[in-house]
Amino acid sequence: xxxxxxxxxxxxxxxxxxxxxxxxxxxxxxxxxxxxxxxxxxxxxxxxxxxxxxxxxxxxxxxxxxxxxxxxxxxxxxxxxxxxxxxxxxxxxxxxxxxxxxxxxxxxxxxxxxxxxxxx
Amino acid sequence: xxxxxxxxxxxxxxxxxxxxxxxxxxxxxxxxxxxxxxxxxxxxxxxxxxxxxxxxxxxxxxxxxxxxxxxxxxxxxxxxxxxxxxxxxxxxxxxxxxxxxxxxxxxxxxxxxxxxxxxxxxxxxxxxxxxxxxxxxxxxxxxxxxxxxxxxxxxxxxxxxxxx
Numbered sequence: 446x447x448x449x450x451x452x453x454x455x456x457x458x459x460x461x462x463x464x465x466x467x468x469x470x471x472x473x474x475x476x477x478x479x480x481x482x483x484x485x486x487x488x489x490x491x492x493x494x495x496x497x498x499x500x501x502x503x504x505x506x507x508x509x510x511x512x513x514x515x516x517x518x519x520x521x522x523x524x525x526x527x528x529x530x531x532x533x534x535x536x537x538x539x540x541x542x543x544x545x546x547x548x549x550x551x552x553x554x555x556x557x558x559x560x561x562x563x564x565x
Numbered sequence: 566x567x568x569x570x571x572x573x574x575x576x577x578x579x580x581x582x583x584x585x586x587x588x589x590x591x592x593x594x595x596x597x598x599x600x601x602x603x604x605x606x607x608x609x610x611x612x613x614x615x616x617x618x619x620x621x622x623x624x625x626x627x628x629x630x631x632x633x634x635x636x637x638x639x640x641x642x643x644x645x646x647x648x649x650x651x652x653x654x655x656x657x658x659x660x661x662x663x664x665x666x667x668x669x670x671x672x673x674x675x676x677x678x679x680x681x682x683x684x685x686x687x688x689x690x691x692x693x694x695x696x697x698x699x700x701x702x703x704x705x706x707x708x709x710x711x712x713x714x715x716x717x718x719x720x721x722x723x724x725x726x727x728x729x
Contacts, residue, residue, distance in 0.1 A: 453686075454665045456645045456658065460592065463647065501668075501684050528672025531679055548676070549669045550591040 447491060448473045451484035451507065452499040452526070457549075461497065461526055467553035468560070481505025485513055488521060500527035500534070511541045522563075526551065570625045570680050581703050581716055584673040588666065589709060593644055603706035603713060610713055614638045616663045616689045618671035619721070622682025626721040628699065629671040631663070635691070637712040638663045660689040674718060696721075 450465075452458045458477050465473060476491065478484035482504040488496060496514075498507040505513070511523050523543050527534070530548025538546045545559050582602060590597045612635040620627045633641075639654045642662035648654070654662075664687030671684050688694070699719040706715040 454661050454668070456642070456662045457665050459646060501672075501686070503686060528669045529676050529684065530672075531676040533679065533681065534676075549672065550588045552591050 446473050446495065447493040448475045448495045448497060449478055449484055449487055449491075449493045450475055450497050451478040451481060451502070451510065453480050453502040454499070455479075457499065464551065464553050464556055465497075468556040469553075470556075470560070481507055481510035481513075484510055488514065488519065493521060496521055496523045497526055498523065500525055500529065500538075508537065508541055511538075511543060515542050524559075570623075570627075570678050580677055581670070581674065581705065581718065582707065584670055584677075585707060585714075585716055587673075588669050592669075593641065593709075599709055601708045603708050607706050607715065608713065610634050610715070612636070612691070613693070614659075614663060614689065614691055615693050616667040616687055617694055618667050618687050619685040620671065620675050620680050620682055621685055623680065625680070626682070627674075627680075627702070628694070628696070628719045628721055629667055629674055630694065630696075630717045630719065631667045631670065631714060632693070632717075633663070633714040634712060637709070637714065640710075640712075641666065663687075664689050670716065 450458055450461050462475055476487055478487050480502040484498060498510060500507040507525055514521060525538050525543055525546040526549065527546065528549045530546060535546050544563060547555055547559055586600050589600045610632055613632050614635050615630060615632050617628050617630040638659060642654045642659050643650065643652055645662045646658060668687045675684060696719055699721050702718045702720055704717040706713055
């Protein structure tokens with residue numbers, strides 16, 4: 446399964462990927478993206494099965510990335526991992542077509558509990 | 566749209582401490598109990614590093630600021646990057662790691678007050694940012710493995726030129 450992890454913070458990309466491995470997704474083929482624009486290019490080029498994105502990024506935010514994808518008819522499953530998990534953000538994410546929003550900080554259990562039901 | 570955010574719900578340091586404790590438990594230590602509230606007079610932080618994010622928009626702005634010693638920031642960066650205890654930390658990695666800490670705290674603080682605006686990108690400096698005319702809502706310190714870290718929340722005035 447090809448996955449794109451987008452976050453402008455290199456350390457947070459490492460943490461997300463490390464936590465995904467701890468949660469049992471060590472079979473995922475993960476590609477990193479430094480911001481929304483970088484992610485958009487990589488998603489168009491490589492057609493991943495899933496996108497896990499930060500919200501607040503330079504160049505193109507996560508919500509702009511999602512809206513761009515949906516605007517061009519790309520329905521790749523998409524979710525957020527972001528530092529703000531307010532009801533307002535979750536509603537905005539859902540309306541734009543995101544599957545879920547995980548707020549930082551998170552644990553491997555958080556990832557497993559959220560992602561496993563979607564893969565079942 | 567102009568809104569009035571009730572920052573005062575955070576005036577008691579407990580909610581901010583809870584955010585910091587959750588962050589350190591899950592992403593730094595892997596277990597609770599390593600972050601302690603600091604009471605009383607605070608000692609000066611040697612070789613301080615300051616990292617902050619602003620909550621902006623909706624005509625109601627605030628800054629979340631974390632201050633810590635350089636050594637403490639490097640220790641935290643090593644943990645976050647999963648490096649050896651004595652590994653050198655590149656300047657860009659240092660800024661990335663400590664900036665991400667305040668980004669997480671800032672995002673959670675913003676959620677607590679349901680502010681409709683946005684978070685700025687984290688800033689990192691060895692100089693305390695200017696907080697002219699800003700009002701502190703929370704200014705509390707914790708110790709982590711014996712090192713002091715201070716977290717503060719400031720309501721900013723409406724003149725961006727008075728800030729850095």
